[in-house]
Amino acid sequence: LNSLRQNIGFVMQGSALFQGSILENLTFNKPISMIDVEAATRAACIHDFVTRLPNGYHTIIGEQGAQLSEGQKQRVALARVLLQNTPILILDEPTAALDNESEFYIQEAMKEICKQRTVVVIAHRLSTIRRADKIVVIDQGRIAEEGSHEVLMLQDGVYSMLQERAARI
Incomplete structure (x- = not known):
């Protein structure tokens, strides 16, 4: 320890x-x-x-x-x-x-x-992690997706939905 x-x-x-x-x-x-x-x-x-x-x-x-x-x-x-x-x-x-x-x-x-x-x-705050080599998206306590920003945006999943919401604000 x-x-x-x-x-x-x-x-x-x-x-x-x-x-x-x-x-x-x-x-x-x-x-x-x-x-x-x-x-x-x-x-x-x-x-x-x-x-x-x-x-x-x-x-x-x-x-x-x-x-x-x-x-x-x-x-x-x-x-x-x-x-x-x-x-x-x-x-x-x-x-x-x-x-x-x-x-x-x-x-x-x-x-x-x-x-x-x-x-x-x-x-x-999504802008904080955008340049990360690997992003792990946790949704309801479980790993929902993982990958780079570019890969996750193409998957049309939780991450891309959150990015789209953030862009509208």
Whole structure:
């Protein structure tokens, strides 16, 4: 069980941040080089934002990251899990509470992150999973379909129906 935990990183919807600096929230005061911190924050598309803050990585973000938007909090949480350097990531609803701009940044981050490890994304927002290598559609607690976006759209099943509904909204 312990080796399993060491190999899997989680980013949950509404990931917890604590009172302290951005750097402390990223590293938990572990000895991690700034080169690694900056690489993780670049991959999570939050580095530029952080460096524009008056105190940069030493900016205090308040209880539960009160000084940050939901999108910024999600990207800090994503950078934090990247610093754990686990081969498997599980992202639970990574864009559920985000505006379109924040979702875009998370999507951009996902492009790079997915190149280096196995990523499992749990999502209701279809745009979050569109570029996945493999999509598994669960309907009423069972696997209904699986395949790439293109394959699932051709199957005229649950996934394509959901995509059509989303397009009408």
